[in-house]
Amino acid sequence: MADLRIAVPRGALFAETLELLDRIGIDTAEVRANGRKLLFQEAGIVTMRPADVPTYVEAGAADLGITGRDVLLEHPDRDVHELLDLGFGRCVMVLASEAGEDRAADAMRRLGVVRIATKYPRVAAGFFNSTGRQAEIVEVKGSVELAPLTGLADAIVDLTATGTTLRENNLVVREEIAVCTARLIANPASDTLKAAEIDALLGRLDGL
Amino acid sequence: MSVHAGSGDRLPSGTRDVLPDEMRELRAMTDRIRGVFERAGYGEVHTPALEYERQPDAAAAWPMPAYRLFDEHGNVLVLRSDMTVPIARLVATRYASAPVPLRFSYVAHAYRSVAPKRGQSREFLQAGIELIGERAPRGSAEALTVLCESLLAAGLRDFRIGLGDATVYPALLASHGIGPDRAQRILTQLAAGNFVGVASELREARLGAQDEKLLLRVPRTRGGPEVLEHTGTPLREATAGLRDLYGLLAPAIAERVVFDLGLVRNLSYYTGAVFRAYDPAHGVPIGGGGQYDDLLAQFGRPLPAVGFGLAVELLHAALMGEERGRG
Numbered sequence: 001m002a003d004l005r006i007a008v009p010r011g012a013l014f015a016e017t018l019e020l021l022d023r024i025g026i027d028t029a030e031v032r033a034n035g036r037k038l039l040f041q042e043a044g045i046v047t048m049r050p051a052d053v054p055t056y057v058e059a060g061a062a063d064l065g066i067t068g069r070d071v072l073l074e075h076p077d078r079d080v081h082e083l084l085d086l087g088f089g090r091c092v093m094v095l096a097s098e099a100g101e102d103r104a105a106d107a108m109r110r111l112g113v114v115r116i117a118t119k120y121p122r123v124a125a126g127f128f129n130s131t132g133r134q135a136e137i138v139e140v141k142g143s144v145e146l147a148p149l150t151g152l153a154d155a156i157v158d159l160t161a162t163g164t165t166l167r168e169n170n171l172v173v174r175e176e177i178a179v180c181t182a183r184l185i186a187n188p189a190s191d192t193l194k195a196a197e198i199d200a201l202l203g204r205l206d207g208l
Numbered sequence: 209m210s211v212h213a214g215s216g217d218r219l220p221s222g223t224r225d226v227l228p229d230e231m232r233e234l235r236a237m238t239d240r241i242r243g244v245f246e247r248a249g250y251g252e253v254h255t256p257a258l259e260y261e262r263q264p265d266a267a268a269a270w271p272m273p274a275y276r277l278f279d280e281h282g283n284v285l286v287l288r289s290d291m292t293v294p295i296a297r298l299v300a301t302r303y304a305s306a307p308v309p310l311r312f313s314y315v316a317h318a319y320r321s322v323a324p325k326r327g328q329s330r331e332f333l334q335a336g337i338e339l340i341g342e343r344a345p346r347g348s349a350e351a352l353t354v355l356c357e358s359l360l361a362a363g364l365r366d367f368r369i370g371l372g373d374a375t376v377y378p379a380l381l382a383s384h385g386i387g388p389d390r391a392q393r394i395l396t397q398l399a400a401g402n403f404v405g406v407a408s409e410l411r412e413a414r415l416g417a418q419d420e421k422l423l424l425r426v427p428r429t430r431g432g433p434e435v436l437e438h439t440g441t442p443l444r445e446a447t448a449g450l451r452d453l454y455g456l457l458a459p460a461i462a463e464r465v466v467f468d469l470g471l472v473r474n475l476s477y478y479t480g481a482v483f484r485a486y487d488p489a490h491g492v493p494i495g496g497g498g499q500y501d502d503l504l505a506q507f508g509r510p511l512p513a514v515g516f517g518l519a520v521e522l523l524h525a526a527l528m529g530e531e532r533g534r535g
Contacts, residue, residue, distance in 0.1 A: 058491070058492075059491045059492070060490065060491015060492065061491065079401070079492070080401060081401035081402075081403065082401060082402045082403060082404045082405070083403050083404070084403070084404065085404045085407075183404060187491050188401055188492075188493070189486045189487075189488075189490070189491055189492065189493060190491075191401075191430070192368070192370045192430050192466055192468050192471075192484075192486060193368055193466065193486055193488055195430035195431050195466070195468075196431065199428070199430075
């Protein structure tokens, strides 16, 4: 059995995460072969929804985890160590609204407040607060692009990799909020108690 | 619709009732810990749960206070957020001219604005000691010894103590010409455990490649006493205090210690050794402490001091975790 348990996100970062683990000598063949199994004792891997990774790592249910910076930004109170910027899965957190005249700017100018739909309510609220603007945040669970098209919101705050989904929904980027890449995180107690094992893994990552 | 405290909520968030089964176990554990404190010469004190938010002439700030209220004269009161500040006040007022060292212990509730997670509550029971007027490294060695004996008495077998020094990294940053503003940003990132942030701040500081590597490596230095030996000259000098302290520890205590030079506790009053207690059966630290040589002066009696506090409910959870692990 492996000495470290790693939380791996099933989602946009899944394929590149497994590739990375393979390259540092962690055999992920069983994970690739099993779409439904979640716990792989032999390889020391647990798979889960991306947003759950910091939760498992904070509680010590996993020693390490791979997660997007977007998830960490949305949960700044999670007590985890952010060890490494893995570089892959590059996305940008953006403010976007319908092409043409910017409805969000219009609402801001005439009403002094803008309605924002997002899956990242804390990031969105923090961004508007930090720029001294008033925003009404509407949290949605998926398909954020629908919100400005139906009049639910003036604009969205969301993550975009290539901009394709935005373009297909006639949305344009108005402002960039943060660049997000995959991060390696650690449970603080494990980071001290399993320092040698974690440093060995960091060394293998460094050698790539 | 937002959910506020109101007709539906019976208890304020982060607080709870304790029923007899749990209470019996907690009581048995704190009794054993009290026995350790008493045998080591630490007399138990009680201080009020309510204190003034601002102490006369003292800049001491309450760490993360959760509750503020007013008395009938309009004074702002806080529910104490730790026991270190009250005992510093008590020493300066009731023991203003008593000979030192002074040894006090407590088993008391404190109140903090934490987001409730894995066993952390807004009202939590702390058991700890304060040793006033004993210099480092002897004071810290005594505190570490009592800490380990308390954890053993509580019933834990596998615990380890992370040991760092709050002055090592700031001194190293200053000696490498890092200005106070950037140093503060780096320390804030470090306290948050964000090593990616530390790395990017160091990159922006445009140091030589060697220096940047050293400053990245130091806060990642964790392990046995050997990690303090195989270091360059600047670090060997900076960690002289830690090595002196380690030399004073009995073997049974020393073998519990894991050095961690990245350990900077986020309470600003620490001035030397800092420690944190971990148990492999529990993912979050169960207690901690350190040396705070400047706090007593703020209350008018400048004395070196060191102490620790254990979160009794977390200790209880870790104990249950260990028992389950043993089967």
